[in-house]
Each structure stands twice: as structure tokens, then as C-alpha cells.
Amino acid sequence: MPSDPTTTSYAVLGLLRLRPWTTYELAKQVRRSLNWFWPRAERKLYDEPKRLVADGLATAEEGFTGKRRRTTYAITDGGRAALARWLDEPPAARSHESEGMVKVFFADAGDLDQLRTTLGRLEAEAAERLAALAELAAEAEGPFPERRHLGALCLRLQHDQERAVLDWTRWARTQVDTWRSTTDPGRWDTRAVLATMTEEPR
Amino acid sequence: MPSDPTTTSYAVLGLLRLRPWTTYELAKQVRRSLNWFWPRAERKLYDEPKRLVADGLATAEEGFTGKRRRTTYAITDGGRAALARWLDEPPAARSHESEGMVKVFFADAGDLDQLRTTLGRLEAEAAERLAALAELAAEAEGPFPERRHLGALCLRLQHDQERAVLDWTRWARTQVDTWRSTTDPGRWDTRAVLATMTEEPR
């Protein structure tokens, strides 16, 4: 017997609820939307629907494009029910991974130029992502116009977070430029920066 | 021959550069600091130093507390060099995981109450994390006062992102409260929300 469905199972199930998909289409759709807050390798998205079928949450239909085999997956009533139940459960804690921040944190193992380069790369990344989000927001017609309001809600958060990162990279750059070295911030007022985080509204 | 060190390897190496640690101490230190932008299970942190030793980047010293075995790891010169070289490499892309956002995105599989509950949980989580960050910022003396400026830089970003999430949860709540159902936003102006993301400074 298969173990409990994972969040990734439910994410795929959520898409299957909208319409049937082949795994290839599923993978592309995930890259457009879910990838922002639930990134999963394409490889994984080819395995996941099989598990859903094994659990009775989806069905698989074999088809052909000429000689090429093609599996289309669709949600079942049991899948729809499981999805609705899952919405009630408390979500797992958020998690952020940023190798760039690890490099900033350990910047004192290198020099100021290395730190500036890392900050520049983080800035470029944030700018690119913000541009990609703006493009998504500008699209007049997405594939599911009846779900546009939910997309807008999610896009808004993604955008605000990306904006925060971009603004930070620029601020960090100006701050670091006043340092004497990665180990000596000179007259930089560390305490003042920290204080802004303690004297804030909740 | 072991494969290339991972980001996690370098993260542990970065801490070993500061002083020698036992894995237990290492795990606790990671939870305090790195966990915010490079979260790794405690289990992994027990394996990682062994690989560093195998690669010649660290050394292990067996010790005893009474009868209890205890391994203390320390960085080598090769480790210090590898760490400095690693700082030059472009960092991997950031990645954010939020099961809560997946639930918001697929909220149309459930009702408004479920969506409101999920938003409430996301808000509580963000508030807790923000409070934890404020506490870290308020600490007069951390274990490495000479690295306080780097900690402040990282803390600032973490704080700004958390703030963005908290503000969003509250905004989202007010918006959702005007909806008729999860599938019908009523007079809510989806287009206006999306427009704010396209008409912005870069």
C-alpha cells in the first residue's frame, strides 16, 4: 500500500482538477505557476501521477500521437474529495533556500569584491524574476480565466517578496560600499540597522 | 572518490571556519542562523562533516565526555581555500516553498472559510517568524561579535521578506472578504490588482 500523498501529490491533483493533462503539459504548467511557491523537478512530475492512479485519486488513459505513446491523466471523484479535505489541514511551514545568502553570510571568508559580485548576482536574479512576474500579470488571457482572481492573489505575494529582495540587494550594496573590508565595517552602525527590526509594528 | 561538495558542505565548512564544533553544537548553530536561508535537517548535519573529512577539508577529533564518545570537527587549510574559491562561483537560484500558497492557489476546490483559515495560519506563521527575528536582532551579544555586521545584513533581508508576507496575508484577508465565493470574486477588480505589478519602477 502506498504511503500518504505528499504536498506534491496534491499540487498535481489540484491541476488535474482543472482539466486532464499529459505529464508533459503538466510539467509545463507547473513551471508557469506552481514553480514560484512549490518548485519540483520535471522528473518528479512524471512519477507523481502514477501514484495518484495507484491511490485511486486519478485515472490514466493511454493514447497515441502516431506511434508515440502518450498518457493522459484525469482526476476522480475520490481525488476531488481528497483535495477538499487536504485544504483543511494546516500547511507545512514555509521554507526559503538561497545559496547567495549563504555566501553573504560567510562573506568574511573572502574579500569585498566577492561580496559585491554576489550581491550583484542576487540583484540580477531578483530583477529577472520580477520582470517574469510582471509579464505574467500583463497577460490578458491565461488558460483559466475563471481562476484569474486566485492567480492574482498569489502573484501579488510573489511580487512583493521579489520586490523586497530586489530593494534589499540595492540597499545592501550601498551599505557594503562603506565598509573597509568584509571583516571590518568601519563606522557602519550595525546597532542602528538591528534596532529598526525591533522597533516595529506587529 | 567522493563527488563535489554541495552547498550544504560549504555551509558547514563556513561554520567550521569560525571555530571547531561537535555535530550537536553545529546542528544548534545552524538552527539559529543558517536555517533562515539554508534549512537542512539535523540528520544531514551529522553526515556532512564526515564527507568534509573524506575530502580533506576538515579534520575529526574523537573525544569523550565520561564514557560518551564525541567527535569534534575543525577546518583545514584546504578547507579555508575551498571556501574562498566557492565564494566566487555564481550562487544557485533562490527557491521558496510554501504549502500554504499551494492551498491558496487551489482554494477554488474548497470554500471561503477554508481559504480564510489558511490565510490566518499563514499570518500567524509570519508573525511568529518576525517575532523570532526581532529577538535575534535584539540580542546584545551573539557568539561572534566580530561577525555582527554580516548577521545584520542577512537578518535585514529575512526581516523584509517576512514583513512582506505578513502584510500580504492581512491584505489578502481584506480582499477575500469581499468575494462571494472562492470561484466568484464578485465586483473585485482582478485587473487593477494585476496592473499594480506591471506599472512599477525597476
Next chain:
DNA sequence: GGTCGCATACTGCCTTGTGCAGTATCTCTG
């Protein structure tokens, strides 16, 4: 008509990482 490049549609395999259970010993407190 042919072939080149890109899209479609997967599978295998190895490594990384998570979560949980289990096994000790040490130290402090009442």
C-alpha cells in the same frame, strides 16, 4: 523530398535530503 532543429513523451540511475525511531550517556534538580 530530405534533413535539421525543436517539441513531445517518457525512463533509469545515482545522489541528496527528510523524518522518524532507536540507543546511549551526562547533568542538573528536587
Next chain:
DNA sequence: CAGAGATACTGCACAAGGCAGTATGCGACC
């Protein structure tokens, strides 16, 4: 002197990532 919590790990099963490899379909261009 018992019990609770901290210290210090290991084993195992499963989730997930990354890369290479194997096809076929289809449209563009010569």
C-alpha cells in the same frame, strides 16, 4: 537517588533532484 532534559549519535525508508539517454512528431527551409 530518580527523573527530566540535554548531549551525541545511527539506521532505515522514502521524497526529491539532476542528468543522461531514447524515442517519435512536426514544421521550416533548401
